[in-house]
Amino acid sequence: MHSLAKVVSQFAARLSLASLLLAGAGLVAMTVIVAWTVFGRYVLNATPTWGEPVSLFLMLWFILLGGAVGVREMDHMGFDIALFYAKGRTKSALVLINDALVALFGLAMVVYGWQLAAKVWGDRLPMIGISKGWDYVPLIAGGALIALFSLEKLLLLLTGQSRVPMPFVVGGHLGEDRTAQKTTGGAA
Amino acid sequence: MEMAILFGSFSLLLLMGVPVAFCLGLSSLATVLWMGIPPVVVFQQMSTGMNAFAMLAIPFFIYSGDLMIRGGIADRLIQFAASLVGHLRGGLGQVNVLTCTLFGGISGSAVADASAVGGIMIPQMVKRGYAPDYAVNVTANAAIIALLIPPSHNMIIYSLAAGGTISIADLFSAGVIPGLMLCLALMLTAWIVAVRRGYPADVFPGFAAVLRFFIAALPGILLIGIIFGGVRSGIFTATESSCIAVIYALLVTVFVYRELNLRGFIEATLGAVRTTAMVLLVIGAASSFGWLMAFLQVPSATIDLMKSVSDDPFVILLLINMLLLVLGTFMDMAPMIIICTPIFLPLIKAIGMDPVHFGVVLILNAGIGLNTPPVGSVQFVACAIGNVSISESMRTIWPFYGASFAVLLLVTYVPAFSLWLPALFK
Numbered sequence: 001m002h003s004l005a006k007v008v009s010q011f012a013a014r015l016s017l018a019s020l021l022l023a024g025a026g027l028v029a030m031t032v033i034v035a036w037t038v039f040g041r042y043v044l045n046a047t048p049t050w051g052e053p054v055s056l057f058l059m060l061w062f063i064l065l066g067g068a069v070g071v072r073e074m075d076h077m078g079f080d081i082a083l084f085y086a087k088g089r090t091k092s093a094l095v096l097i098n099d100a101l102v103a104l105f106g107l108a109m110v111v112y113g114w115q116l117a118a119k120v121w122g123d124r125l126p127m128i129g130i131s132k133g134w135d136y137v138p139l140i141a142g143g144a145l146i147a148l149f150s151l152e153k154l155l156l157l158l159t160g161q162s163r164v165p166m167p168f169v170v171g172g173h174l175g176e177d178r179t180a181q182k183t184t185g186g187a188a
Numbered sequence: 189m190e191m192a193i194l195f196g197s198f199s200l201l202l203l204m205g206v207p208v209a210f211c212l213g214l215s216s217l218a219t220v221l222w223m224g225i226p227p228v229v230v231f232q233q234m235s236t237g238m239n240a241f242a243m244l245a246i247p248f249f250i251y252s253g254d255l256m257i258r259g260g261i262a263d264r265l266i267q268f269a270a271s272l273v274g275h276l277r278g279g280l281g282q283v284n285v286l287t288c289t290l291f292g293g294i295s296g297s298a299v300a301d302a303s304a305v306g307g308i309m310i311p312q313m314v315k316r317g318y319a320p321d322y323a324v325n326v327t328a329n330a331a332i333i334a335l336l337i338p339p340s341h342n343m344i345i346y347s348l349a350a351g352g353t354i355s356i357a358d359l360f361s362a363g364v365i366p367g368l369m370l371c372l373a374l375m376l377t378a379w380i381v382a383v384r385r386g387y388p389a390d391v392f393p394g395f396a397a398v399l400r401f402f403i404a405a406l407p408g409i410l411l412i413g414i415i416f417g418g419v420r421s422g423i424f425t426a427t428e429s430s431c432i433a434v435i436y437a438l439l440v441t442v443f444v445y446r447e448l449n450l451r452g453f454i455e456a457t458l459g460a461v462r463t464t465a466m467v468l469l470v471i472g473a474a475s476s477f478g479w480l481m482a483f484l485q486v487p488s489a490t491i492d493l494m495k496s497v498s499d500d501p502f503v504i505l506l507l508i509n510m511l512l513l514v515l516g517t518f519m520d521m522a523p524m525i526i527i528c529t530p531i532f533l534p535l536i537k538a539i540g541m542d543p544v545h546f547g548v549v550l551i552l553n554a555g556i557g558l559n560t561p562p563v564g565s566v567q568f569v570a571c572a573i574g575n576v577s578i579s580e581s582m583r584t585i586w587p588f589y590g591a592s593f594a595v596l597l598l599v600t601y602v603p604a605f606s607l608w609l610p611a612l613f614k
Contacts, residue, residue, distance in 0.1 A: 023465060024457040027247060034244065034431035038424065052241055062247070063238050063472065066465020067209065076207030076466050077520045081562050083205040098206050105213050112231040139235055 005155040012152040016072045019065040019145060026062040030055045053127045060135070064142025071102060072149035096157060103150035109143025191484050194219045198477070208523040209466065212473040216480050230476040237475025241427055242348055242356070243468055248430030249341045251460040252411075252437040253295030257304045258456055259441020259448040261408040265290045266308055268398075268405040273375075275392040278382020280313045281322065282375055285330040289371045290405075292334030293412035296341050298521075298558055302331035302569045310574045318387055320574045321584045326378050328570035328581070329588040332555040333374070335521075336367030336548065339415045339433070344426055345522055346547045348471060349478070349529035356426040357419050358544045358610040365609055366548050366599045373591040381587055407440045420613055467522045474526040487534040494535055501539040505600055508532060509553060516557020520565060524554045541603070548599055548606040556592050559585070 037051035070076045086094055113136045121133035198215035202208065216230045256262070269286040276282045287305050295301060306327035313323035335342055338360035347354045402409075415433055418424040424432060441448035481487065494504055515524055528550065536546045558566040561578050571581050599605050 020458060020461060023461045024454070027251065027457055027460055030244060031248065031251075031431055031434050034248075034428060035435050038428050038432065055244060056239055056241060059244055059468075060235075060238055062461070063465050063468040066461045067469035070462065070466045070469075071207075073462075075462050076209060077470065077523060078205055078207040078211075079202050079518060079563060080205045081518075082203055094204060098204060101201070101206055101214060102210050105210050105217070108217060108227065109231060112228045113235075115228050116232060116235065135239075136235060139231060 001155075002159050005152075005159045005161065008152050008155055012072065012149055015145065016069050016149065020069045023062045023065040023069070026058045026065075030058050030062070033058070050127050053125065057128070057134070060138040061141075064138040065145070068142050068145035068149060071106075071146050072152070092157065096154065099150045099153045099157070103147045103154065106143045106145070106147030106150060110140050110147065113137075113139035113143055190219055190223055191486060191489070193222050194477075194480055194484065207466075208520070209469045209473045212470065212477040212523075212527075216473075216476040219480055229479075233476035233479045234472045237478075238468065238472035240348055240352065242344055242352060242425075243471060245339075245344050245356075245427040245430040246341045246467060247460050247464040248427065248434050249296050249339050249344075250300070250464050251456065252430065252433035253297055253300050254456040254459050255434065255437040255441055255448060255453070256294050256408060256411075257300065258452040259437065260445045261294065261405075261441070262287075262291060262304045262308060264401070264405040264445075265408060266305070268401040270390070271393050271398045271401045274390040276375075276379060277389045278318075278378050278385075278387040279390040280309065280316060280318060281326045281378035281382055281387070284309045284313070284323075284326050285333075285371060285374045285378055288327070288330035289333045289337060289367065290409065290412075292331075292337040292367065293339075293416075294408055296334055296337070296339045298331040298334050298555060298566045299569055301334040302327055302566045303573070305331070306570050306573045310570070314574070316388070319385070319584075320576045321580050322381065322385065322387075324570045324574035324576045324581050325585045325588050326374070327573075328559050328567045329585075329592060330371075330374050331566050331570070332552075332558065332592065333367050333370050335551050335555045336363035336370065338363055338412075338419075339426075339430065340551065341430075342521055342525060342551050342554070343547060345467070345471065345525050346529060346550065349474070349526045350533055350543060350547075354543050354547065357422070357613075359547050360416060360419055360426075361610040361613055362544045362548050362606040363551070365605050366552065366595065369598065369605065370552075370592065370595045373595050374588065377587050377591040381584075407444050411436055411440075470523050471526055474523070477527070478530045481530055487531055490531050491535050491538050501541070502601070504535070504539055505541070505549075508536070509549070509596065509600055512550065512553035513556065516554050517560040518563045519554075519557065520563060521554045521558060524557070525550060542607055544610060545603045545606045549596070552592075552596050552599060556589070556596065559589075559592075 033051050033055045037048055041047040083091065083094060117133035117136035117140065121131050123132040124130070125132050125134065194215055197218045198211050201211040201214055206214070213230065213234065217227055220227055220230055266283065266287045269290060270283045273279065273282040273286050284305060287309070288301050291301050291305055295304070310323045310327055314320050334340070340360070340363055343359040343363065344356055347356050347359060411433060414436060415429045418429040418432065419426055494507065497507065498504055512528065515528065533543060533546070537543065558564055561567065561582070567578065567581060571578055
């Protein structure tokens with residue numbers, strides 16, 4: 001079980017890093033596309049109609065990949081007073097239940113996202129001409145990652161390694177202490 | 189019963205420490221299962237909720253703010269503010285408040301404000317003999333101004349939570365005067381406390397120096413005009429202006445200030461992913477929660493409940509403010525706006541309040557909540573920078589709370605402070 005946790009964890013670390021980089025690339029791509037739309041409208045006098053649907057599609061991936069990475073690195077907003085004050089077994093039980101619930105929701109995203117995609121797979125998205133079902137693929141992929149990352153945390157907890165090993169891009173600062181990142185940016 | 193399951197499971201999960209996005213999703217899921225509605229509805233709503241073009245402005249504004257911080261804009265704004273108000277009593281405290289206001293016009297994020305301005309100002313203030321608790325409290329309270337001065341991505345969240353029916357341009361203009369009022373109130377408070385504690389003042393450097401620092405900071409200050417002017421005049425949508433802000437921030441920091449390198453760019457990009465993907469996921473999950481609230485007629489139940497307490501708009505507003513302040517102590521800004529808006533919006537419309545006005549009140553309330561334990565992200569950031577414990581900061585924060593509350597009451601009961609400027613632009 002210990003070695004299983006290790007293998008899963010290494011796999012999850014790579015997947016998490018890849019998701020983070022993809023989401024970052026998505027943000028850059030969205031910036032370029034929206035800027036191009038504005039440029040097209042005012043300078044070229046021809047608004048590219050694909051701009052908005054493509055950036056919306058990229059945003060779905062951005063949210064779900066980034067949100068999944070947040071599950072692994074515990075970046076999500078929450079009310080963690082109970083977790084902070086709980087001790088010993090109570091704390092482990094609480095963390096265990098929380099991770100299991102998040103994993104459950106991730107799995108539900110996969111199952112129901114699949115149903116939604118299957119229902120509209122025959123239809124086409126306007127402007128970009130791909131199947132409408134693609135709209136739900138980020139939900140499926142994000143759900144799968146969320147479930148995987150939560151199960152990884154569960155495995156580590158059960159084998160007595162409660163901390164998730166950090167991937168080598170840490171907190172948005174390549175190789176620096178992640179607490180430094182916590183104080184820059186911030187969404188509030 | 190359905191309502192009890194929705195709110196009961198949400199509160200329970202939240203208290204257990206489940207992240208808000210999943211509290212919203214799981215409690216919606218539990219409620220539809222209980223009601224016998226196909227669970228697929230929850231995910232359909234969630235997916236729809238993540239499909240609004242206006243949402244894109246949130247990562248873009250955070251991204252441009254972060255690029256500006258890394259690219260040297262904060263230092264120049266501080267120098268400019270120091271030349272302008274450094275000679276007042278408690279000079280560095282005044283500089284701090286003014287910089288937070290200017291910087292709020294660039295980032296719109298209170299946490300970014302507290303860390304960018306506080307990171308430079310708090311150590312300097314302590315070195316110059318100001319008590320750390322004063323430095324921390326001035327920073328943390330002044331950072332809230334960023335939420336009111338446009339661009340404020342929290343106003344975009346509010347507009348989205350209201351179903352996209354409220355004009356973002358109106359909300360942006362509505363925040364300007366309350367933001368400046370808060371700036372003045374905090375400068376006054378910082379001055380009074382500084383006099384009582386005997387803090388020093390700097391020498392006025394002369395108008396030539398003010399002009400020189402102004403020109404150095406101008407590229408950053410211009411961004412405020414580009415965003416506000418662009419959105420207000422309708423040249424750009426909010427999302428487009430936020431994207432222009434990213435491009436502009438890149439141009440300024442790379443070609444004018446020459447302080448942003450590739451590493452800084454990558455860090456800013458990944459930082460924006462980390463902070464904003466979570467917020468957007470909360471918005472997505474909240475749309476299934478919001479759909480259920482509407483389906484269960486929670487808003488009309490709230491109206492009935494409030495009306496049974498009082499019919500007087502004055503009392504209802506006071507009750508709403510008190511409720512929001514309590515909620516704000518233990519909720520983060522974005523989830524609070526997303527959950528409270530659909531509940532309270534019909535109520536305030538029923539008592540004849542303008543939704544734009546309510547947006548300003550809600551955001552100021554939630555902003556004060558960022559400075560109150562147990563969940564006060566801005567206060568925590570400022571305390572961490574100043575190496576001051578929360579309880580130390582709490583002992584001397586009261587005059588600053590007083591100033592914020594006074595502004596909150598004025599903004600709540602005098603609609604003109606919020607509504608005069610938007611009306612002027614029409």
